[in-house]
Amino acid sequence: MAMELMIYYVDSVKDEVNAYYYRQCSTKGTRCYGKNIRCPNECPSSESTDPKAKVCHIDCDKPICRAVCRSRKANCNAPGSGCYDPRFIGGDGRVFYFHGKSNEHFSLVSDSSLQINARFIGHRPAGRARDYTWIQALGILFNSKSLSLEAPKRSQWNEDVDHLKFTYNGDHLVLPEGPLSSWQSPEKDVKLERVAARNSVIVTLEDVAEILVNVVPVTKEDDAVHNYQVPEDDCFAHFEIQFRFFGLSPKVDGVLGRTYREDFENPAKVGVAMPVVGGEDKYRTTSLLSPNCASCVFSPFTSHHTQPTQVAPESMATLDCSKFSYGLGISCNMAGAILEIVLENLNSLELGLCLGFNLLTTIKETLEDAEQKQLSNRAVKDWLEKLKDAAHVLDDILDEFAYKSLRLEHQRVKVENKNDFIILNHNNLII
Known part of the structure; x- marks a missing residue:
């Protein structure tokens, strides 16, 4: 960052x-x-x-x-998230499931200077072909250091109790309860901060990643809907996670990390309700803080500044979307059509990006107008909140789209006149 x-x-x-x-x-x-x-x-x-x-x-x-x-809490519907009975959304924006196995560890992200592993917990009811699993712990290797986050086993969930444990370089780490409570490593390159008084934190790895973690139980409602058959002595406290990466290398791997590669081809089947991907043998590690797996590329002596997948400084650019508005008002029910236009105009970089951001601006203005009218219908209010969340997810997806599109444009065209790229002045965009 x-x-x-x-x-x-x-x-x-x-x-x-x-x-x-x-x-x-x-x-x-x-x-x-x-x-x-x-x-x-x-x-x-x-x-x-x-x-x-x-x-x-x-x-x-x-x-x-x-x-x-x-939001400072993990968004389970945004790219880079991993929640539920592990459901991931990759860097390419596609949903996939990776079930792993209970009481085993798997590499979520493996890069030259970053390794993020997850411990899976779960159980297998009688007659079930596979384990129901959830992510119970994260192990992070970064700059020759280690950090772990864990949700200890609890028979019953109590929201007034903190269900998080931390270690740093093998030593127990105490993070006082309370919002804005924080800790930093001596070198200031690792930061851990609470979002709420308990059970929600953000991990910041300087210039590399931001990890939003929320601890939740398997609720009775979840159990009833999915027939998990959760035993009485375990509420299966687990993580909801959202990753934001700032400089992964072209060779990044891992269950989630590989989806950020430019050459990645998603093996998940399109159009199925639960697109499941395998690969347990490729991503299995021997422990929570082990960088050893069949596909792992972590090298603890590699600086995180050496292989960023970013556009070269001379090609970096920003855009002005105002010239594509044409003075037209765009209603929210045209969102699908606008998104199709964005996807169909990938070769026109500025048009594709700016139509997307003009859509976000229109959604914002529509929501603000509706709120000013003080709508009393509860269903409409719920709809507005869901639309706000959807717009936030679209913003994250467009950011990923912008990164990839700018890289492709840099490879295809040598920009001779940098004045052609005008700075976008939408600093007050609210989502």
Whole structure:
């Protein structure tokens, strides 16, 4: 993640320093270098003591220079997520299931300088052909260091109890309960912070990844719907996870990591209700913190700065979407048609990207107008919240699309006049 100048402000009532509300992107080589980006009024700070509140997020290396309001809890419907009876959404945006096996470990991401393993827990009811499984722990190797997160076994779920345990370099790590409680490694390259008082954290690996983790049980409702037949002595506390990566190499592997490769061909069958992929033997590791598997490429002596899959600095660009609006109003029921246009115009990089972001802007304006009218119909309010979440997911997908499209454009065309790329000025886009 690029370094930026961050401006802080002091709340005169609470007498404490809040997180940034404005950033100047000051690192040369990033796409938004030299740009001043302000957080929207709806989320003026990058931190909040309310775990449900969205916070400001500014990434100076995004293809589109803008601030967005983002949830700090894992979004199970966004690219890079792994939730439930493991259901993943890959870097390519496609859903797939990887069941693994109970009480075994598998590599989710294996790169030259990053290894992320998962421990699977579960059980197999009588007459069942496979285990029901969930992710119960993560093991992370980074910069010759190790970090683990675990949800210990509990017979009953108690939301007033923290169900997280941490270790750093093999030593037990204590993270006090309470929102905004945080810990950093001595080198400041690993950060662990609580989103809520308990059971929700964010792991930040400097310049490499951000991992959102939420602990949940298998509920009685889940058990009834899926017929898990969960025993009385285990609520199967497990993780909901969302990964955001900032510089994976072209050779990244792992159950989830491989979906970020440019040459990746998804083996999951299209059109089936539960597209399951195998590969247990390729991704099985001997322990939670072991980098040894048949497909693992982790090398602890490799710097994370050596093999980024990013566009070369001279080709980095940002876009101006305003010239594609044509002054037309786009209603929400045209969303499907607009997305089809985006997909059909991959060869027109600016048109494809900007139609997508104009759609997001239209959704935002529609939602704001509806909220101003103070709708009282509960069903309509629920619909609005779901639409907001859908727009947030679309934003993540468009970011991935932008990265890949810019790389393809760089390979195909040598940009002679950099002035053709005009800076996007949608800093107040709220999703």
